[in-house]
Amino acid sequence: MGFLERCIIRYPLFLSSYISIFVASTSSLHHLPGPWYTHFTHLRLKRAVVTGQRIFYIDALHKAHGPVVRISPTEVAIADLEAFKEIHRVGSHYLKSAWYGKLANFLVLGVFTMIDPKDHSQRRKLLMRPFSRTQLLEHWDQTVKETAALCVKKIKEKALRGQADVFNWWMLLASDVSAHLAFGESFKMVEGGKETEFIRVLKKLTKGAGIMVEMPLLRILRYLPIKPVQETFNANDYIWREAARAVEFATSRTGEANIFRNVIEDSEKENTTLNDLDVRMEAINIIIAGTDTTGTTLTYLTWAVLQRPAVQRKLEEEVATLLYGAAPSSLPRVVPKGGAKFGPQDSYVPGGTTVCTKAYTFHRDPAIWENPLKFDPTRFLYPQTAEAKLAFHPFGAGARSCVGLHLARMELRYAAAMLFRECPGLRLSESTTEESMEFINFFLIAPKEHRCGVTLQGKGEAREGLRRRV
Ligand code: HEM
Numbered sequence: 001m002g003f004l005e006r007c008i009i010r011y012p013l014f015l016s017s018y019i020s021i022f023v024a025s026t027s028s029l030h031h032l033p034g035p036w037y038t039h040f041t042h043l044r045l046k047r048a049v050v051t052g053q054r055i056f057y058i059d060a061l062h063k064a065h066g067p068v069v070r071i072s073p074t075e076v077a078i079a080d081l082e083a084f085k086e087i088h089r090v091g092s093h094y095l096k097s098a099w100y101g102k103l104a105n106f107l108v109l110g111v112f113t114m115i116d117p118k119d120h121s122q123r124r125k126l127l128m129r130p131f132s133r134t135q136l137l138e139h140w141d142q143t144v145k146e147t148a149a150l151c152v153k154k155i156k157e158k159a160l161r162g163q164a165d166v167f168n169w170w171m172l173l174a175s176d177v178s179a180h181l182a183f184g185e186s187f188k189m190v191e192g193g194k195e196t197e198f199i200r201v202l203k204k205l206t207k208g209a210g211i212m213v214e215m216p217l218l219r220i221l222r223y224l225p226i227k228p229v230q231e232t233f234n235a236n237d238y239i240w241r242e243a244a245r246a247v248e249f250a251t252s253r254t255g256e257a258n259i260f261r262n263v264i265e266d267s268e269k270e271n272t273t274l275n276d277l278d279v280r281m282e283a284i285n286i287i288i289a290g291t292d293t294t295g296t297t298l299t300y301l302t303w304a305v306l307q308r309p310a311v312q313r314k315l316e317e318e319v320a321t322l323l324y325g326a327a328p329s330s331l332p333r334v335v336p337k338g339g340a341k342f343g344p345q346d347s348y349v350p351g352g353t354t355v356c357t358k359a360y361t362f363h364r365d366p367a368i369w370e371n372p373l374k375f376d377p378t379r380f381l382y383p384q385t386a387e388a389k390l391a392f393h394p395f396g397a398g399a400r401s402c403v404g405l406h407l408a409r410m411e412l413r414y415a416a417a418m419l420f421r422e423c424p425g426l427r428l429s430e431s432t433t434e435e436s437m438e439f440i441n442f443f444l445i446a447p448k449e450h451r452c453g454v455t456l457q458g459k460g461e462a463r464e465g466l467r468r469r470v
Pocket residue numbers: 111112113124131178285286287289290291293294297325326327331332393394395396397399400401402403404405407408
């Protein structure tokens with residue numbers, strides 16, 4: 001091999017190895033454990049994200065590398081309870097990362113995306129009132145109860161005739177309830193048995209947004225004049241226009257109220273700004289945050305109970321969703337200036353790094369829970385250890401925890417109680433299997449086949465194969 005050839009072949013190799021070693025040894029996260037390629041690239045993590053495998057991928061990294069693990073050149077995953085407490089406590093300086101704003105990319109920021117703690121706490125205070133238990137019971141209990149009753153009636157009719165897909169029905173229920181609160185009118189999707197155009201497009205848009213956060217170059221697809229592609233990557237204007245109905249209902253003073261009528265009054269009394277754009281944004285937030293979360297939780301609750309006839313018979317009001325919380329994914333926060341130390345080794349993580357904790361890993365930790373993988377509906381009937389109380393957070397934690405927690409619980413209780421009261425002997429249909437119900441995870445989780453069939457035909461034939469525990 002001549003001198004020139006040697007230079008062409010060896011120098012690039014030498015140079016790239018040199019650069020790699022340099023990057024790995026000088027990166028601010030170089031001292032943390034994690035696979036070697038996470039020194040250089042986000043690609044492996046992105047692959048896990050876009051294929052719906054994020055929580056499983058990171059959970060496996062924790063098993064291999066410990067509670068503080070580098071998952072990309074700028075991100076660290078944390079599965080240490082003390083660290084979780086510090087990151088998510090009220091008053092914490094670990095602010096939401098810019099990821100949220102990219103995910104919900106509208107004209108203004110809303111309660112879900114605001115980063116500045118002062119702006120966020122003002123907005124959250126306004127929204128917490130209509131979502132408090134007392135206000136919900138006073139104004140919305142009847143709506144939730146009636147919608148749940150109608151939904152169960154529809155499920156029963158379908159199940160008696162063959163098969164009902166509870167995943168679909170619970171989603172319609174949750175969208176109808178959220179839309180009623182946000183807009184002041186039900187979309188009547190349970191009644192009609194299908195999604196409205198608004199909900200259909202909104203779902204596509206949120207899916208597209210999830211993909212674009214990871215692969216921003218795909219934004220270019222918005223210029224393709226193909227309807228399904230436009231709906232996935234370029235429907236913000238349509239959704240924004242439609243959300244103006246929330247403002248109309250809140251300000252018209254005729255017809256049914258939505259939650260914003262009082263929220264606007266409260267904001268005027270308190271001299272905080274909540275203009276028409278803010279109302280539109282929060283209405284969209286309520287529908288996005290309140291639909292798939294509640295629909296998925298109800299689906300997995302139905303699935304978990306129907307696999308266990310003994311539990312089905314004894315089902316009580318209290319529902320346990322430890323294994324199937326709908327949002328068990330990474331909640332990214334930014335380490336404040338000066339950095340922080342996490343985990344048993346006091347591993348230093350510099351300021352500006354994104355750290356994320358996941359309910360998925362905490363909820364499956366055998367050091368915290370006895371038999372964590374067993375779906376045990378009696379688990380929460382007994383006093384919990386301090387560790388378990390801290391680790392259990394299906395609705396998030398601290399100042400950014402779920403605004404809709406009481407609404408979600410109201411829907412879960414009514415829907416589950418009515419389903420099991422009205423449909424004794426309900427069974428999973430043959431096509432609903434352990435495999436079809438495996439979940440995929442984007443920000444939320446969902447059954448990978450996006451369905452969960454139940455039936456009332458041929459009541460009484462037990463399905464032995466599905467009686468085993470998760
Ligand atoms: C079972 C159902 C639900 C689950 C499992 C759930 C879970 C969560 C979680 C884990 C967070 C924290 C996200 C983070 O830190 O990044 C959150 C935030 C939020 N949720 Fe829910 N949620 C549910 C239902 C609802 C409903 C019905 C609403 C309707 C209002 C809602 C509205 C919100 C909002 C507005 C936030 C952002 C709060 C903030 O940043 O201050 N959620 N939810």
